[in-house]
Amino acid sequence: MKIKNVSKNLILYLFILHFLLVNIVHSNGLFDQLFKIQHTTNIDVRLIGFDSLEQDELKILLNKLNKDYSPTILYPKLQTIDLIKQNHKFNITEGSHNLNEEIKASVKKYISEFQHRSTLKQDEYLVPFDIVDNIIAQDYKQQNHISYVVYIINTIYDREDSIEKYTYSQLNSTTINTLHRDGINVVDHLCNVKLWQSKSESPNNPNNSNDGSGRYVWIDIGAETCTYGPQTKGTGLISNQQLPHTNSRFTKKLYDISTFFYHTIRQLISPPIYEIPEKYGWIDLEIQLIMIHDHLVGQLEVSEQFDWESIKEQLGEKMPLLPNQRITFSKREVSLLNNLYAAQIKQSSLKTHHSVLKGTQQFLDSKELHHWFKVHIQKFIPSYLDDSSKTIIPIFLFDISYKELLLLDRYYQAVSFPDMVIGIQTQSGLMKIDYQCDKQLGINPMDATKPILQSLLMTIWGVGSNSLVVNENSKQIENNFIWNIGYNPSNMFTNLKDLSFSQTDSAIRNYLYFDIISSIDSLKSIMDHIGDDETWEEFTHSIDNPSVRSIDSFFKSINSTITQINSNLQLHQYSKAYDRINQLSDLAMNISSVIHKIHSSKHSYLECEKSTFLLSEFISISFTTIIVIYFLYKVLRKSLF
Template structure:
């Protein structure tokens, strides 16, 4: 019993830090767990307009339960109205008829197979593809759908960097499935887009540095956004607009910021845009564009007709070949953008605190390129608009400063992380150049081991909220003239427990990436955008738009196709704002982590009960009935949470998960208390009567054998010939 309890506490500590439970249920557990769980008790009087809209949506939410229980939806809807944070266990308020229905819901299943239903849950992703332009035939939607159906297979969500206790387990318990709706857009949309595009091309000036004409993305995006607002159904689905307006007077691509490229500043043009709302548009007539690693590396988007983005360029293709390329492109967007891998598992905490620690080398601070208020404003605007936080979460930023010369541990961390590499360049002859960089892993280890000393040097005090998630962001602003990057390529690196960034007096350096034939320059003094991306990875587990975990390759794949436009990741964009991809992933990651832990804990409870002899030997009749009621209610709530997650209704999914925690805890209490009553017993029995018959037969046989042996010479004497 003690091993079972410890194992359960280990797996569910993070889940129950989400939820508050009645204190009278906590008696079998330690005082530490009691304090942690009651600390998160929630005021039940909370109810606002956002909750009201979720309450109305609950009535329309379709359930994924295999056997719906009449009246249970109405009961849970009423509970959401009364207790939107699910701080109280509502099981005692169930009517006797509902309890009878819950008792018989899984009566046909064997006890040991109950957990199988929780391992087959799938989040349905609604994807609406619209073909815009006269270039698409009338059968494009049907053919495209057939290609997608043939290519898509059910797959689970994955995490790129799993927790340390299971470093090889990248697979989560919940899977995802694609539901596609493809159709042709009305001609009026393509007509408006064509008019706007021609006007933008006519008003743009050609660049001497690029063959592509730079067209502002806003003229097209505004029309697409209006179409999306008119067409969206309110089901949380994502819309992808594939645009082909035919050849234009000049080759063009879209610019995402003001200004043009210069000798020391590369503006990377692209052909895609991800909006703040749930839509993505791709102009297949733009370009062709190319960007990616310059010399070697994965994820390059090559110039030519081989990438699906260039499907309308180069040699003419058949209808099926063209639509096959587009199906490949959309499916890649589905994997990377719509169901992205988690960077790290993230757990729900009421309070999120970002500590910006500026370690400066000079007496005068240079705020240019390192405006902490800009970083804070980027996140707070999204948080205030409901884009990043769940439930009653609160986000705060705190700034600290420490002089590099007065911080020995800071100097030691830089010295410990300093490393060098060599490169060969062809000038008049081949020249070997030695460059320095900082090793992030060495710095992370040093900062982790000396965290307390560094906190004292920076004057950082303990947070008032003991259970707040605190993310320290160490910014090393070094007083040296040569450019210095982390791990050779990065200005900022995210770990699960901290962010490390560095900048020097050097203003820029040439990176190992190219865009449309020109090298991409890294402006090493500008740290704001790299910090936004790193904080997203560490605090919310949002993975970069060029990284995804592949279970087939058993490694992380790199693809820079979606690294232009509105994304805070990658070297090809200079935009710090967040699209719907990052905002949805931030909330979804917390719910997926909690779902995964809840399902794992429920499976552990069933396994523990089976180990003690199953429901017949372990659970008495009254406990068996309560256990089955709780189990079916837990299963129902988890299914409803997955259904809400399918509609991107994250608040409702959180409500069901919180409510399910009460049932999970009660089930464990039932098994725990029952295991305490299991006793070993020795049943005595009478010795059987002496087997006289068998012994007599054996004795007679033994005597007969002895007689034959003694008379063997006379009985077996052979006749010999006598002479």
């Protein structure tokens, strides 16, 4: 009996002790519980040619994907942003009968009229992607979507049809017909696919005509696809068996569609953040191209293929900016023949690698180049350090005329650094790479446009390749190339240079996330400090803000602003979200100034890196501990004796 009484009393007093300890840390945990950003992304799913049973089962599977998770930052060390939670809300609808019939009729008509076949797979007809994309884009514009839209096309064939295999080319119909008319058969030069993503809309003209822009993707599960990805080693290879297909059994088909959605969400709609840019927070940005030729400046070079105008269009017109941001572009040209610094930097970075398979190969060490360009930066950009209000991101692009292959670090045409981008292009022939589209691929070393564009996205906005994913089990960074097709600058499987919605949305979203973290962390530190150092009554009497007169009003002010931010992010209202985030920043700054004022005679956390020792707190905690120990002793003594 005594043992039971001892147990009961121990439990009671341990509970009291736990309650006291919880109250000590309550203020620290309360903020985290109440003020997390909940970024909900709406995804409309349009099922074309599916029956009601498939729709119901697919709805169940997709709803299981709707889990909260924190955004991931890949580098320099894998980490999550725990103050922000992302989730995805699916709205599954049936595509109209007219939409289904129009797609089927258009694809069948093209196959019947032109009968273009894949040169690698003679049993497959080749259809330009825009035959379907034009129809999908028109439907997307008519619906006036604020969500991302995923179109799932079941099949173009009716039961009575004679079924033929077909696939989609990443070349449009005009290009394919022109090439065939000229007797050039390069239809297999790019990967043939069964899925597509829209290119990014221009913020200045979001309601443009049917030009294939928007926030939509589509997949024709009745079509075939090539095997694309690494050829000899590496993760992320995509084959026809890994993607949903009409011929699969009922359960496998639906599970494959669900898996396709999982990868689409994690790689295209809400991809991880590559890194937090060093130049984050810029207002006035100048992207300056410095072309370093191995011939005299001004000498006509008909073989140069670098598309500077395309980069200016994609980043200057397509990239959404915050209300106070602007981007300008400039270009300078220098020659290795008369610029001593450029010549020495190149020469000091030139290395040689020897292997049994490839023999002796020269390359430029990108880290060496980066070091010396930083040392001599003002020799190339005299105003680099003059104007603190302007951020300059230089692109140092070597344009080499000779025919020998020369790359950065043996493999790359461009490399991203926190403060610059370095690239190279040469006049050597098609360079074979360790990637495939049913056969080994090659890239054009004379044109570094796409690698430079992708590197700029990484340096300025922290947007990486869509192929980079985090393995949920091993927590390792891996590749999955399912969406490295179409409009994607990191895509080696096509020569398209347009950005998709994935890159532009990621860029603005990353910056808003960084601002949110900064603002909420500041407010949390302030709240913890006030709760530790003095009562809320003393603090609120000192602040000149009629809306903040109690801890409740302080919470309500923050919570109301966060609710509005959540809504703005959900509706892609990035400028409005930015204004709300600034309200949090202003609140943090105002409260910080008050703390400085009323703590002018105290040891404030804002003025010292070490924590303040408060005698009153020490006495209070010590007294509470002694009382608890005394009562425990009395109870134990009475129970036992």
